[in-house]
Amino acid sequence: MPPKLVIIATSGRALAQSAVKRRRQVVVLDAFADRDTRAATEVVRVAADEGIALDAERLLTALAVQAQESAPDIVIGSGLEHAPELASCIAAHGRVYANQPATIAALKDPELAAALLRATGWDVPVTQRDPPRDRPGWLEKQAGATGGAHVRRARNAPAGAQVYFQREVRGQLMSVTFLADGERAWLLGFNRLRTAPHGEAAFRYGGAVGNIAVAAPLRARTQSCLDRLVRVTGLRGLAGVDFVLAGCKPIAIEINPRPTATFELYDDDVPEGLVHWHLLSFERPVPELAERLGRERAACRALGIVYADEPVPIPTDPDFPDWCRDLPCGKTTIAAGAPVLSVFADSATAQEAERELNARTGAVRELLASWVGTAQRAVA
Secondary structure, three states: OOOOEEEEOOOOHHHHHHHOOOOOOEEEEEOOOOHHHHHHOEEEEOEOOOOOOEOHHHHHHHHHHHOOOOOOEEEEOOOOOOOOOHHHHHHOOOEEEOOOHHHHHHHHOHHHHHHHHHHOOOEOOOEEOOOOOOOOOEEEEEOOOOOOOOOEEOOOOOOOOOEEEEEOOOOEEEEEEEEEEOOOEEEEEEEEEEEOOEOOEOOOEEEEEOOOOOOHHHHHHHHHHHHHHHHHHOOEEEEEEEEEEEOOEEEEEEEEOOOOHHHHHHHHHOOOOHHHHHHHHOOOOOOOHHHHHOOOOOOEEEEEEEEOOOOEEEOOOOOOOOOEEOOOOOOEEEOOOOEEEEEEEEEOOHHHHHHHHHHHHHHHHHHHHHHHHHHHHHHO
16 A cells, blocks of 8 residues: 655645546645535645645644655645745655656746756747846836736836746747756647736636647747756656747747645546656656557636635535535635636637636635625625
8 A cells, every 4th residue: 555645735636636537645734724625535634824825833743744754756836936945854754756846947037947958959038037227128027926816017116036037928828848858858738828817927727628739840949949958957747837829939038846725627627637757757757658648638727716706705514516626614814805706618629618717716706706795695
């Protein structure tokens, strides 16, 4: 029987649902402890008191409890990119299936990452720490941040210590999801990224439409660049590269050297789940994955994040449609600007899946508005 698997992520639900396809004992340490995560496996909430983040002290305390009887296997998802040194503390408790802290630090360093991408064949926008003299046409980003809410159009205000600047590229915002095994990249699919603008956060992550068909030259070039990136960095596991498709040219803007949210769009394509292959890729090359990925896919999938426009009171026993995930627990209030849940759709084509996603997102917004209205009437 394999060791217990501990998943550490801001939101561990998707990784947990993938992992339980093969693992009997899975524990999630995350910031939400959503209803559907609890339904899938054991969860310990280790959220920071403010914002949507993991608290390092609570995380290490909970991990020590999980490691009391025997050392677990550990998978790290999103939420620790800004603190690669924390991975060393995590590694003291079990076998970590994540890229080396030095590799993550290099790939999340804006200037180093840009140099690595260029060296492996990608086109990359000008990226720098120093504020540009003329800021129009530049984006201001936070090193190590995730979710897109940190991306702003550059202003004349003083920049913080972790801020960097990148030339804005006009085009279709996309990503490629892949699994690396230290020798090559196994391409899972191309995604069209959705944004959910909020105030100055014009690029806040709003979801993705998966399995986007791309021209053969783009696919071949991306595969070549990813293979070189993997060989140069030794990258392993589920990962992704965000890029802007400007005409026919992919211009890379960020590397995510850990499981991305878009991996879930492809998880049902392999019966054993992609977390199984993520773990295996840290042990050895996985050429047999090609056979799994070569099969005809039954559907295109899309996911969307629904954020709260105003505080949303969740009823005691909320009745969510079965195509909703990341379900908040009852008798809680979701703060304005925070994510409420995720909506999923699938269809024969990416276009049809996105249309269905838009319709379902609209239905969820109506449901949330009804709860807000009921709460307002109750206090009137």
